[in-house]
Every structure is written in structure tokens, then in C-alpha cells.
Amino acid sequence: MIDLKGIKKIYANGDIQVAALAGVDLHVGASEFVSIMGPSGSGKSSMMNILGCLDTPTEGEYFLDGTDVAKASGDQLSVIRNRKIGFVFQGFNLLPRTMAVENVELPMLYAGVPSKERRTRAIEALESVGLGGRIYHKPKELSGGQQQRVAIARALVTKPSIILADEPTGNLDSKSSEEVMAIFQRLHESGNTIVLVTHEPDIAEFTERIVHFRDGNIEGDEKVANPRKARAQIVEEGVAK
Amino acid sequence: MNFLESIRVSLRALRANKLRSALTMLGMIIGVAAVIAMVGIGNGATASITSQIQGLGSNLLTISSGQSNSGGVRGGMGSSDTLKMTDVDKIQIGTAVKAVAPVANTNGQVVFGSGNTSTTIMGTTQDYQEIKNVTMATGRFITTDDVDKAARVAVLGPTVVTDLFGDANASVIGKVIKINNVPFQVIGVTTSTGSTGFMSSDDMITAPISTIQQRLLGKKTVRNILVSATSADQMQAAQNQITAELERAHNIQAGKNDDFNIQNQADMLQTMTGVTQTLTMLLGGIAGISLLVGGIGIMNIMLVSVTERTREIGIRKAIGAKGLDIMMQFLIEAIVLSILGGGIGIVLGFGGSTLAGKALKMSTSISPTSVLVAFGFSAAIGIIFGVFPARKAASMDPIDALRYE
16 A cells, blocks of 8 residues: 655755655555654654655655655646545644535535535545535634534545545544544544554554654554554434534 | 736736726726726717808908008907998909898897897898808898888897797797897897807897998997808808908009908818827826826736736746746736726716716717727836836746745
8 A cells, every 4th residue: 555665754954964754664454543652853743745646755765555656746746646546634624615515515516526426425534534414614604613513524535545644633633533533433433544653652552553752763562452443423413414 | 827827917916906907997997098098078069160160151251350550560360441331342252252131240239128138249241141041030131122222120049038038949030139229120030040148149130231330339430240151162262252252352463462261161160170289198098108108007916916926926936837837927917907998088078078978968978099098008007017017926936936926
């Protein structure tokens, strides 16, 4: 699924060169649920950008579904992100003044899916995250947890190879956080590959494998013996109104 | 993403910011409306001047005296009295020349009872009627007999009738008026030609040239000789013929300067329309500058919009928008603004020039070319001024764009 070999990311700042990633090897298999942890400056954000094909490594090979994407151009990366990757961001990153269903349709718009099919699939995705009753709401009419669930619906609607979540609970209270993690666990159970970046150990405990980063290198890579089960009940919201 | 989807996305963005979109369009609206209205008014002015000059008489040649040259000082055209009554007979009526009439005019104080007006007194012969297409409302025009006998008869223009008798429909035939204290009997009234201002044919008294020379001028001066050519094609032939005949009559050797000038009405028309066309170009040019300013306004707003929506661009790119998709989105926004503004501007310009035409009592004409040019220009401005902001948006790095606050 994901194969990284000797990934280096070097930022040149004037004469000083900073290696954010100093030759990382990482393998993530299909249907894994992995969290990446590390203090700030450890290289986990650079890792996330490269994994998400938002950025290319200075050196090394990155095989995503068997194809090397390390040397792809900007537009090729756009296509790869569109087809293979679903993003969930800390700040939700929904389009303002745009209904939830249209936000979810957005990746399919760029994939060239016909408008009727787009709408059907977007509504299905929203229903699967428990927002069947909020499809015509705009982001500012939704709570933080609901917005993040819209973002998750947007990430999974294209049936991507991996879902990448960058601090998905960073802006949420603990109840909403648990709800979001419950959705991730359910997605994982239905066979999705999920990579999650976090600095909160109790969030990482919901995943099955934790990769620790420090100073641009992998410091530790451990299986979680007993992943915590997110207990939050996903309530179907707004339907009963 | 296909083109139709791009348009939909762009329209949505414009609708989301209605006031800003409207204000941005205003620049284009004013620019295009100004171009259309200015060119329309200019074209109307050209057309009305053309018709006025043509109304002076068809295929008209005007011969005037040459310049005086006394003591080394050259006077203006017609400043020496070189034209004589005998010159009129020298001009042969034939294939090129249709009619010839001498003109001697002066200004006079005209009195009837308590009515009193100052107007132009035109001394001429019966052929003047044919040359100037004079039509009579009542009575008759002057005749050969009147000219031969130096009869004190006068043909009045309708404005003179109103000024003198207080009523345009007053019965005036046979009444005796005084011009500079010389009594004249009214024999006819001309129909109104609608011309106004200096040397209007409505505000004029026509009388036999012989009478004017004897009674009012006191000398046998001929101010102009008017000649009508048989057709427009014969204008040049007529001019050549008259030049030869008058040179012979005035004993002017080959190579010497003529002591008379021949003015061609077509030349005058060309000069006048040249002037108005230049003015039209000037007005259109000034309006064009405002169109350019409108275009810069669009670029300005698009640049602001791109910066403001950096995060949106980042999101779109992260979930799979290619550079071209982003570029199209912003470019279409700019083009929609400019074309919509241009369209509204065309309608407003059309209305504006019609209103201006009504207010100035002249006809205006909107040429399809000016509409097409203005529309094409506004579309082009949208593209030209939209490309730069759109490229800026398209070339954004998704990571930086997502991090933008």
C-alpha cells in the first residue's frame, strides 16, 4: 500500500540546510490504522505532506499502490490526491458559504463524476457519518464535531486508498473527539487504510500501531496491544426534526 | 473538471459577493456605455452635418473673388472685387454646368409698420431658385424680368415673415416693406427648410441682384457666383471648365495665380465630416480609457479575491484541483464580470445616446460595429486582466495555501 524508502526532505534556508526528514523507511499495509506521533519539529508534518502527495521528497522513493509518486509533477500530484487520498485536517478546511453536501461533492467535481451521481454519493457519505439530517447546512451552522464529520465524508466519498488525518481532533472537545475517532474506527473495520497524525497519546491509543518521530527519524514503531474502543454513539442528527 | 462546471463554480463565487461583483462591473458598465454613447453621438453629429451641407444645394460650386494685394498686405479670400456680372455670361451652360447665379448680399434693417428686424439681403437672379432648390410657400420667386428692370421686389424667408408681421401665416403678398429705407414689394414667401443659425435660408430676404447693387450696395459688386453641376460626377469637369473660362475672361496667363477661387461642396463636406470623425475618435478614445480603467478595476478586485481565497484554493488543490482548474475558475469569474458589465454597458450606452439625442435634438446612430467592438473589447479586457490573478491563484503551493490565515 504505502512504501517509503530512504525519504529525505531538506529545506534550504539561506546557507543553512535543515533536514526535516533524514532518510525514513516506512511501510503501511492495506487496512492498517496507524498514528504518527512526535513533538513539534520531529518531521511528522513533513511526513504527512509527503504521504499526502502535497509535497515531494528531496530524495528517496515513495510507492503508493505500487507506483512511484516521488517524482510526480504538480498536476500529476493533484490527480493522485484526487484518486487515492482523502484528507481530514485539523481546521476542517470546508469551503465557507457552501452547503455540506456540496463540500462533499467537491473532490468528485474534480474527478469528473456526473452531477447526479455526485449528489447521490455525497448524501450517502454524509449519512454514513451520521449527518443525514444536515446535508443542506453551511459550515458555520454546524458544530466543530459536525464540521469534522463533513470533512471525513468528503475524504471517504472518493473511496481513496488511504485516509490521511492531520490532528483531526486538535480543535475538538473530548466528546466530539471520541465521536470522530469512533467514525475512524468504523471506517477501519470496513477495510479503509487510515494514517493519523497526532500529539495526543490518548488519541493515538485508538489506533492499532503508533510510529514515533524524533529529529526527522523514526524513533519507535509499536503495535498497540489493546486499542481503546471509542464508545461514542453516533447519533443520527437532525433527522427527527 | 469540464467547462460547464467551471462556469457554475465561478458564478457561485460571484453571487457569494454580490455587492463587490456589482461594483467591479460598474467600471466596465461605465466604460462600455461611454464608448457606445460617445461614438453614437459623434456618428449622429456627422450625419446631421452631412445632411445640412447637402441641404445647401446639390452639386454646388461656389466661385468667390480672389485675394486683394495692396502694399504687400494680402487680404482674405474674396477681399478683392474681381468678379463681375459679365463673368456670369462667360460660364457656358452645357454638359457639365446646369445653372449659374451671381450673388451679392448685404445685411439690412427691414421695417414694416411697427415690425422691425435685421437680416441678410440676398441679391441674385432667377436661377438661384434651381441651384438652391428653393420652394415657394406662397407667391413667386424673382424672374428675369425683375432682374432686367431692377424691380424693387422681395421674396421673404418664413422667419422674416414671423419677425416682421408677428405671424407666420400672415398674408404678406403685395405688402410694401422697407429695407434700409428703400421700399420693396413682397412677391413671395419660401417654405421653411428647418435650417437655423448663421446664413439660415429661412432668415433671409431674396431680391433681384440688380436692385440690390443699385439701391443698397451702390456698386456693381458680385460676392459669389453659384454654379450647380449637372451631376456629382460632373463636378470636376464643371470646375475645370469654369477655371478656363474665367482665366480667359480675366486675362490670366498660364502659370499666374488666379484672381478667383472655386469651392467645391464635396470638399467642404469632406472637411466637415473629417472634423466630426476626428472628434468622434477623440470622444471614443477618452471613453476607451475609462474602459481600460474598468479593466484594471477588475484585475484589482480579482487579485484581492485570490489573496482572500488563498485557503479555498489550498483546499481545492489538496482534494484534487489541477492548476488549470483553479486558473479557469478565476479567469471565468473575470470574464463573466467584464462581459456582464459590457452587456449592461451596451444597453445603458444605447439608452444614454438616445436620451442625449433627444435632449440635443439631433439624431444619434449606434453602429453595430461599435457594439461589437465594445463587447469584444470588454471580453478581451476580462481575459487580459483576469489572466494574471488567475495564474497567481493556479500557481499557489497547496501546503502554503492551506496554512494561510
